[in-house]
Amino acid sequence: MARSKNIVVIDPEEFIRQLLGEYFEELGYEVKAVARVSDGLEIISAGNVEVALIDTGSASDRNYLDAVDRLRVARPGLKVVLITGYPTLDGVINALRHGVYDIVVKPFRLEDLKETVDRACQPSVESDVENQLRGRIRLLEELLQKNGIKIPGGKSTLKGPADKQSDSPYGIGDDPVGSVSIINDSDAIND
Amino acid sequence: MDNYRILVVDDELLIRDLLYDFFTSQGWDIVVADGGQKAIDYLKNQKFDVVLTDLKMPDIDGMDLTGRIRSLYNDLPVIIMTGYPSLDSAVEALRFKVDDYIVKPFNVNQLFKIVKKVAELKRQGAEAKT
Numbered sequence: 001m002a003r004s005k006n007i008v009v010i011d012p013e014e015f016i017r018q019l020l021g022e023y024f025e026e027l028g029y030e031v032k033a034v035a036r037v038s039d040g041l042e043i044i045s046a047g048n049v050e051v052a053l054i055d056t057g058s059a060s061d062r063n064y065l066d067a068v069d070r071l072r073v074a075r076p077g078l079k080v081v082l083i084t085g086y087p088t089l090d091g092v093i094n095a096l097r098h099g100v101y102d103i104v105v106k107p108f109r110l111e112d113l114k115e116t117v118d119r120a121c122q123p124s125v126e127s128d129v130e131n132q133l134r135g136r137i138r139l140l141e142e143l144l145q146k147n148g149i150k151i152p153g154g155k156s157t158l159k160g161p162a163d164k165q166s167d168s169p170y171g172i173g174d175d176p177v178g179s180v181s182i183i184n185d186s187d188a189i190n191d
Numbered sequence: 192m193d194n195y196r197i198l199v200v201d202d203e204l205l206i207r208d209l210l211y212d213f214f215t216s217q218g219w220d221i222v223v224a225d226g227g228q229k230a231i232d233y234l235k236n237q238k239f240d241v242v243l244t245d246l247k248m249p250d251i252d253g254m255d256l257t258g259r260i261r262s263l264y265n266d267l268p269v270i271i272m273t274g275y276p277s278l279d280s281a282v283e284a285l286r287f288k289v290d291d292y293i294v295k296p297f298n299v300n301q302l303f304k305i306v307k308k309v310a311e312l313k314r315q316g317a318e319a320k321t
Contacts, residue, residue, distance in 0.1 A: 092281040093292045103282055 005121045009033040010040040011055040037067040045074045051120045056084040068098045079120035195310040196220040200230040200244040227251025240310045246273035257287045268309045
């Protein structure tokens with residue numbers, strides 16, 4: 001008998017937490033359902049969690065990607081599935097840059113969510129080392145930035161592809177679609 | 192070491208030329224392909240640090256190419272660039288664990304920064320494993 005899979009549901013709505021909790025428990029998953037990201041972070045830090053389901057409403061729009069980073073740093077290799085009612089191109093691209101595993105759009109069928117979670121629980125060929133590096137690099141940079149410390153030479157090999165520094169080609173979570181498009185008249189090229 | 196090897200896939204000659212000149216000027220080793228099939232042929236015989244591919248191409252499009260890369264060379268970073276961004280293709284790219292999704296038109300200097308970061312991370316990850 002295979003060991004049960006652990007998932008964390010982070011959703012501000014009690015009804016949804018209960019619904020998903022019961023549904024996945026019936027399927028043999030160990031489920032912890034919490035309302036706040038900080039509670040989810042505590043569980044993920046302490047336990048052997050494979051998948052985190054996060055309703056993007058459980059953190060403000062600007063913060064949920066931050067939450068994704070923190071969860072993935074707490075548990076490298078954690079698969080984060082975002083549940084959102086209003087997907088945008090900008091949001092999806094930012095999620096991609098932060099290593100989100102999948103996005104499920106509301107309203108969704110439980111069967112579809114199950115498929116996503118089942119897939120996420122399959123043994124991963126993704127490099128945990130790279131995940132770990134990416135998450136820790138981002139956290140370190142944030143720390144440096146918050147403390148006003150510049151990386152010597154202004155050139156860091158520590159940057160991830162989706163960092164939040166001012167010299168980033170695009171600010172994560174700061175702009176809508178504009179943060180994705182990189183436009184400069186002198187170099188503009190068209191497909 | 193800052194020398195990286197990149198495969199650029201785009202059916203537009205203008206883009207291939209622009210990126211070839213730019214990446215070469217930065218000391219990178221660049222190989223260009225005008226379509227997905229040619230890219231697959233190159234991938235079979237050569238090693239790259241990163242693949243930068245257009246999405247809409249006449250033979251094998253960028254998403255199909257990405258799918259094939261994921262099944263054959265899972266760790267190889269892939270960056271998609273497109274002039275026709277859509278929610279569907281962005282979600283598909285996310286599911287393929289694409290490293291970035293760039294919307295055209297772009298500034299080539301900024302594109303370079305993104306590609307370089309992805310290549311650096313890849314190399315750091317590989318070094319950490321050894």
